[in-house]
Amino acid sequence: MEYVIEMLGIRKEFPGIVANNNITLQVERGEIHALLGENGAGKSTLMNVLFGLYQPERGEIRVKGKKAEITNPNIANELGIGMVHQHFMLVNNFTVTENIILGNEPSRMGKTDLRQAEKQVREISEKYGLAVDPSAKIADISVGMQQRVEILKTLYRGAEILIFDEPTAVLTPQEIKELTAIMKALISEGKSIILITHKLKEIMEVCHKVTVIRKGEGIGTLNVSETNPNELASLMVGREVLFTTEKTPASPKETVLEIKELTVKDSRQVTAVDALSLEVRAGEILGIAGVDGNGQSELIEAITGLRKLDSGSILVNGKNISRMSPRKVAESGVGHIPQDRHKHGLVLDFAIGENMVLQTYYQKPYSKAGILQFKEIYKKAEQLIREYDVRTPTSTTPARALSGGNQQKAIIGREVDRDPDLLIAAQPTRGLDVGAIEFIHRRLIEQRDKGKAILLLSFELDEILNVSDRIAVIYEGKIIAVVRPEETTEQELGLLMAGSRQKKEGTAT
Template identity: 75%
Template sequence: MEYVIEMRNIRKEFPGIVANDNVTLQVQKGEIHALLGENGAGKSTLMNVLFGLYQPEQGEIYIKGEKVDITDPNIANNLGIGMVHQHFMLVENFTVTENIILGREITTGGRIDLKKAAKEIQKLSDQYGLRVDPYAKIENISVGMQQRVEILKTLYRGAEILIFDEPTAVLTPQEIHELMEILKKLVAEGKSIILITHKLKEIMEACDRCTVIRRGRGIGTVDVASSSPRHLAEMMVGREVNFKVEKQPAQPKGAVLEITNLVVEDSRKVPVVNELNLQVKSGEILGIAGVDGNGQTELLEAITGLHKVKSGTVTLNGENITNQKPRKVTQSGLGHIPQDRHKHGLVLDFSIGTNMVLQTYYQQPFSKHKILKFQTIHNKAKALIDEFDVRTPSIHTPARALSGGNQQKAIIAREVDRSPDFLIAAQPTRGLDVGAIEFIHSKLIQERDKGKAVLLVSFELDEIMHVSDRIAVIYEGKIVAIVDPKETTEQELGLLMAGGKKDKAGDKV
């Protein structure tokens, strides 16, 4: 059989690590082919080789039966290969059109013809049902729309083969469903797609075949229709995975965090958190469920000192922390796994070892008389890397060199190890594989069982339902209901998240 893409025995090494160890990938024309593996298994590396960002030490690449030498992304583009990266490559204050044509500008009489380009982009957008406004600025559109701009960028360049690197890691459930429909439409139009993902549900829903990589080696390729999530998970991590969250009933005590009549405004002075009241008790995990954009981000930023509060109070362990600086809030007993790991979680150019002590470097035992004790920091970082299975060549590796999932595990290791009285976990398993998700959930439950208070914010309804002891539903900046996960359904939660109401008296808050 002639494959649209064939990568034979690819080997890619970095200092101290073999990222791809003789991996073979064969993609048929007109299929959605999943590339599945743990965090740091080598999936993105393999695709970066295909896209010309990395050069392999050995192996061959064939496109439609022809052997090719892809030494840079321009060659990949000319061969009809486009890549939508996990972290978008967009200029925020440019328009959609300006971003898409960047490097491929249409000129008329020596001037860039934006009107003509916008017309072409609108035509492509309509053809694939992407519904993107060519004149919108990137900074003013949702993350899901930004991803569609990245898809249009590849289509504008004539891509026949599209690589998607963890495309759903930053999307809401609704956006994920819409993206899957877009992928199916692209394939129906004759495109071929490689989908890098950890999410077994998405593979079962949208993919034709799946190739599994474990620790840099190819494990095998299976037909999705004749496989199961459990079988794929076992191939990925090399052991049986428990999909059920094991936990004892919560034993909540007094309130650790109390929020009273909180009002937070956006840059236009519009209230995005509106007279919100909430309590999180010691010994419980309180989940917040809501459609993205209903005030979750601003609420968390207000609690952590990253966003100014207009009115109302935030109290932690009886201490008023409203509008305090982030360090003061942290010292009051707060831990924060932020939803944007690059903006608020890591200093990407610092080593992964240094990132492990960002919250505590100025305290004993990591410094004395304002002088850092590097050996102590290294020992601590090494212990956390081992405990949380952060895959990195060394503790000196810059954080930006790690896969997204391993960056996430590093942040979780740092925050959970401090065992704060109150832990915010915002999208804690975003970009993690099933084995890592199982581990992180168990860590959050361990903190709960130590009597800590945990606030879990997630767009994954499965996660909210299975990990939370109580669920608070946020809609238009208010908590509109608090429900017991054992007595609700995903359908009921979805209704509340959309602004619906429960019938039973006493359920409104």
């Protein structure tokens, strides 16, 4: 059989670590082939080798049966390989068309022919059902649309083999459905797709084959039709994984967080949170369900002191924190696991050990007379690294060198260790594998059982249903219903999230 891509016995090393060890991947024409593994298993590294961003120490790459030396991404493009990166490579101030043709501009009489380029972009967009406006500015379009621009960029350069790196990590459920349809349209045209993912549901829905990698080693390739999520999860993490979180019923006590008639504007000065009222009690997890863009981010930013509120009040343990700085909010008993771990959770160029004390570095024993006590800082960091199973070469390794799951464990360790009365967990498992998700859910429930109040924001409905004790549905900045997970379904929640008011309106009391 002739494969469009063969990676045979690939080995890739970095100082002190073997990221890929003797891995083989074989992809057929017209198939969606999943590359499955935990965070840090070596999936992205292997694809960066295929795309020419890294050079392997050993092994061979064949494209359509011919040996290929892919020393940079331009050679990959010439061989028909395109990559849609997890973190988009787009210029915000450029239009869709300008981004797509960048570095490959069509010219007419010595000038860039934008009209011709726009026509081409529109034709490709219509052919694959991408529905992108070629003249729109990147800054003005949604994350889902930006991803389509990345796909268009590869198609414009003639890609026959597309690598998607965790493509659904930042998408809403609706955008994920649309992306699935786009991928199916691409393979019906004879393209081949390699899908880097750790989402088992996606693999079962769209993929033909799956190659599993664990700790840099190839575990095997399976036909998706002959496997199931439990088997894949066990192969991926090397043990049985529980998909439901075991917990006893909650026994909520006094109110910890009380929000009254809160109104907050977004960065464009449009009302994002609209006279919202909400309560979270000690010993319960309140999940907020809603489609992205309905005021969730602004609500969390207002509670944590990152955004000014227009009116209303926020009380923690009866104390008004509405006008406090983020530091004062944290000192008032609020822990915050932010939804963007890179922007708001970590200083990526600081050591992971230094990141562990970002909320407490100015307090004793980490600081004396304004001087940092690094011995104490790293002593605490190493304790948290052990306790939260943060996999890092050392506590002095820069945070950016860790996988997403380990970065998230570090943030959770830091926030939980401060023993806050209210823990805000915004998208705590976004982009994480089943093993890390299981670990984080267990930690949230542990905190609940210790009598803490947990406010959980997630766009993953199964997470909301699995972990929450009560669910508040947010729509256009208002709480339109409060339901119990055991008394609702994913379908009913989906309708409520779309604004259907079948359930009685109410506040979470």
